[in-house]
Amino acid sequence: MIVLMHQRDGTVHDGIRTSRFSLKGCIDCHAVKGADGKPVTIASGDHFCRTCHDYAAVRIDCFECHASRPESAGASAGSASFPGREHDGAALAQYLRSVGR
């Protein structure tokens, strides 16, 4: 998160919009498809960011403003789906390996 905050200032204040500075870039790759084949939003427990933050009991507010899925449905979205809602450490690690490209 420290790294992200530095990059957000680079984007907002200095106009640097390369992929390394882009939360949109993160979302485009780390999108997770739901049962309907479309990327899930932060409302779903399967959302890439939520899986870890739910596990750590941390509520993130990034997506009160930022879009939590790519704009064009299916565009570069990952094909992974979360194995279960148990959120145990081993399942979480396996899931993150499958979607973390």
Added chain:
Amino acid sequence: MSCGSKCATGCAGGTGRGCAGAGRDRIDEERRSFMRGAAASVMSLGAGVTLYAFDADPAAAREPGEKVTAKNRWGLLIDVSKCADGCSKCVTACQDENGWRDTGHPETDAQWIRTLTVKNPNNGATFSLPMMCQHCANPPCVDVCPTGASFKRADGIVLVDKHTCIGCRYCMMACPYKARSFIHEPLQDQKPYAPRGKGTVESCTLCVHRVDSGRIPACVEACNDTAGGAMLFGDLNDPSSEIAKRVTALRTTRIRADLGTDPGVYYRNI
């Protein structure tokens, strides 16, 4: 077409009513310049090491990984005589691009850009003009912001950093153009390149995401493609740019220029 509740007082309507005396405002401007002295000297150091040349093409002005610099000053020139009565193509283009829309609550709905109809009470003559953030060089919204969220980018685009905005709305009160809106309700499915959310203030960003990738703002594009071509976007600092040439050669007006805000939006035929 009417301008709606937000401009009911007519403070940015150009009728001249309620204009403060130019002499009194000059004092404020001098104070601002004095306070800015230290920051300005740092900026001039940065400008001295800029490597690339002036170019009329915004895309070639900056490498993607480079910071914005004061070499550019983005601005608009709007020829009001080309604004047809009832045309709101620029407004709908902005809504589509940035994802704000009317929700049936005119008192609180966000308005990044709106059309004003200005009427001469003596003879009833009317004309329309688009009104949005004027991207002032001396923005009052930045002066009053208690957290530094309201800021002016080096290239003259005035923005809200919503990471630090606490939603106090001082900037909305300070803006002479009533350009800013507050988001009252939770939002879903924002545009990925235009984040906006409840509890923060927002306004026209001059389509900063487009400008950073060498494109022109959505309102200007829509006006050129589907309406009268009233709007021109460009770099006011570049003497070879079309907008700089026209601003130099033609008689233009900046709204409430008497306040000393030095807006980046110029109007013709007001």
